[in-house]
Amino acid sequence: MNKYLTPFVREMPPSGIRKFFDLVSTMKDVISLGVGEPDFVTPWTIRETGIFSLEQGQTMYTSNAGLLQLRQELSRYLSNAYGLDYNPNEEILITVGASEAVDLVMRAILSPRDVALIPDPSYVAYGPCAALAGAKVRYVPTRAEEDFRLRVKDLENAYTPEAKLLVLSYPNNPTGAIMTREDLLPIAKFVEEHDLLVLSDEIYSDLTYKGTHTAFAGLPGMRNRTLHLSGFSKAYAMTGWRVGYVAGHQDLIYGMTKIHQYTILCAPITAQYAALDALTSASQSKSEMVNIYNQRRRLMVKGFRDMGLSCFEPLGAFYVFPSISATRLSSEVFCRELLREENVAVVPGSVFGPSGEGHIRCSYAYSTEQIKNALERISHFVQRRLN
Amino acid sequence: MLSTEDRQLLNLLSQDCRISTEQLSVQTGLSVEYINKRVKQWEENKAIVQYHAHVNWEKTGESQVAALIEVKVLPQRGFGFDKIAKRLIKYPQIKTVFLMSGGYDLALIIEGKSMQEVALFVAEKLATLEHIQSTATHFVLRRYKQDGTELMGMEETPERLVISP
Ligand SMILES: Cc1ncc(COP(=O)(O)O)c(C=O)c1O
Numbered sequence A: 001m002n003k004y005l006t007p008f009v010r011e012m013p014p015s016g017i018r019k020f021f022d023l024v025s026t027m028k029d030v031i032s033l034g035v036g037e038p039d040f041v042t043p044w045t046i047r048e049t050g051i052f053s054l055e056q057g058q059t060m061y062t063s064n065a066g067l068l069q070l071r072q073e074l075s076r077y078l079s080n081a082y083g084l085d086y087n088p089n090e091e092i093l094i095t096v097g098a099s100e101a102v103d104l105v106m107r108a109i110l111s112p113r114d115v116a117l118i119p120d121p122s123y124v125a126y127g128p129c130a131a132l133a134g135a136k137v138r139y140v141p142t143r144a145e146e147d148f149r150l151r152v153k154d155l156e157n158a159y160t161p162e163a164k165l166l167v168l169s170y171p172n173n174p175t176g177a178i179m180t181r182e183d184l185l186p187i188a189k190f191v192e193e194h195d196l197l198v199l200s201d202e203i204y205s206d207l208t209y210k211g212t213h214t215a216f217a218g219l220p221g222m223r224n225r226t227l228h229l230s231g232f233s234k235a236y237a238m239t240g241w242r243v244g245y246v247a248g249h250q251d252l253i254y255g256m257t258k259i260h261q262y263t264i265l266c267a268p269i270t271a272q273y274a275a276l277d278a279l280t281s282a283s284q285s286k287s288e289m290v291n292i293y294n295q296r297r298r299l300m301v302k303g304f305r306d307m308g309l310s311c312f313e314p315l316g317a318f319y320v321f322p323s324i325s326a327t328r329l330s331s332e333v334f335c336r337e338l339l340r341e342e343n344v345a346v347v348p349g350s351v352f353g354p355s356g357e358g359h360i361r362c363s364y365a366y367s368t369e370q371i372k373n374a375l376e377r378i379s380h381f382v383q384r385r386l387n
Numbered sequence B: 001m002l003s004t005e006d007r008q009l010l011n012l013l014s015q016d017c018r019i020s021t022e023q024l025s026v027q028t029g030l031s032v033e034y035i036n037k038r039v040k041q042w043e044e045n046k047a048i049v050q051y052h053a054h055v056n057w058e059k060t061g062e063s064q065v066a067a068l069i070e071v072k073v074l075p076q077r078g079f080g081f082d083k084i085a086k087r088l089i090k091y092p093q094i095k096t097v098f099l100m101s102g103g104y105d106l107a108l109i110i111e112g113k114s115m116q117e118v119a120l121f122v123a124e125k126l127a128t129l130e131h132i133q134s135t136a137t138h139f140v141l142r143r144y145k146q147d148g149t150e151l152m153g154m155e156e157t158p159e160r161l162v163i164s165p
Helices: A007-011 A016-025 A044-055 A068-082 A097-109 A126-132 A152-158 A181-193 A250-263 A269-281 A283-306 A331-342 A368-386 B004-015 B021-028 B032-044 B082-088 B115-126
Strands: A092-095 A115-120 A136-141 A163-168 A197-201 A226-231 A244-247 A360-363 B065-073 B094-099 B106-112 B132-139
Touching (some): A068 A092, A092 A097, A097 A226, A097 A244, A115 A126, A283 A368, A283 B004, A331 A360, B004 B021, B106 B115, B115 B132
Antiparallel strands (some): A092 A244, B065 B106
């Protein structure tokens, strides 16, 4: 039946993650550091609120934009945490995960022939969503030597006059890189000079382990150029609930709401009630989780450095991205052989873009026991390859 | 006020007191010297009272009965409740002694091999002590959670995908 698919979809490569997932699924007793979701179950207060909303019979559609109460609470949170100022009535849209928000931004902003600039490596959805909107993609390389921060010189190299949208995604999946205010200011200047819009996916913002997170939309002149995306999946361990949001200038949010109203109607109501509780009563659970991630982060970085691999210090999200170039293996071969010889699954850096080659993504959303066990096995593998 | 780092140290130790100093150092980013010094201070000033294993006796095959005893006491002039409390804490059967607000004065947790043994202790040793007005004994039927630890797997550990973006 393939011939019935549009040529575009037929040709679209499946996510490299998917390919690797299929391979891992054929094996038994795999120790994985391969997931991009928290190992915590959603904090009980949040789950209980979801259950209570069901008991109350809250099973209807909400308004397209999402529960007003949730938008009001988000507006307050964005203001308190990041100094952002969004009107809950017109400037915040609740989506089905940050994933839907990524798709909405691409479809609302990009026309065929427009170009989206995307940091490389980065989360796997941006390029394909831009392409589905008919746009072209140019990847902007980032490097371990610069702690995987996006640099203006690389933006200038990748720039074309058709560029309309820049994606920012810090703290970054897969590298764990963060960008400070000082790092972001020159990017803001570049955006202004080239009249770009910015999709800033800040879903890991609360998982920042040094200093405080800077929201791109809060930089001078950037508010109206930025679509600020985030969600509840990571910081509140709510991946399966599917709830996220996008905040921005009311004209842009209005445009995105039109697409959302026809394609999605509204985010699931149970998840919206749960998200409301996350904002109002789970900040303690959140900071406890952040503390634990931070402890595991140190454990992982030390583990890889002790193996003799170079590993830049990731200061956000829950990934480390060590270099495996000392083994002279490509990241895909490394991951396949590691899986076969030691039963450990990690993700090849190359699935997140060409600049991820020579690295592996290891998640520390695992217990310290699991991490130690996996590190030991990876170490055996690496020692064999180094000698 | 406890610093964030010190609170982390204590949290890690209270979850697993066998964790090595090196491991603590890796996970908190604090130096081994600092941790050794700090833990010694806490041990000395009894902020860290004891290191022990949290045993779920039900799983050991050893029968264990516990009871919560509400005790009403006539406070003694000049001593309040301290004098009687000091006597009570000496009994090895009495595991916990709290002074309470509300309808009674002392809450005790007593452990023994059988209900018989606990009941006998209450009737013969406790109720007959001078200044004790009355006791009410509540036997523990089941422990679901103790000292922050869930004792029975009420929830299955949910499965995550092995690899996800
Ligand atoms: C950078 C980034 N953005 C968005 C998402 C998707 O999040 P959500 O669950 O809110 O759709 C992920 C998930 O892995 C991610 O890593």
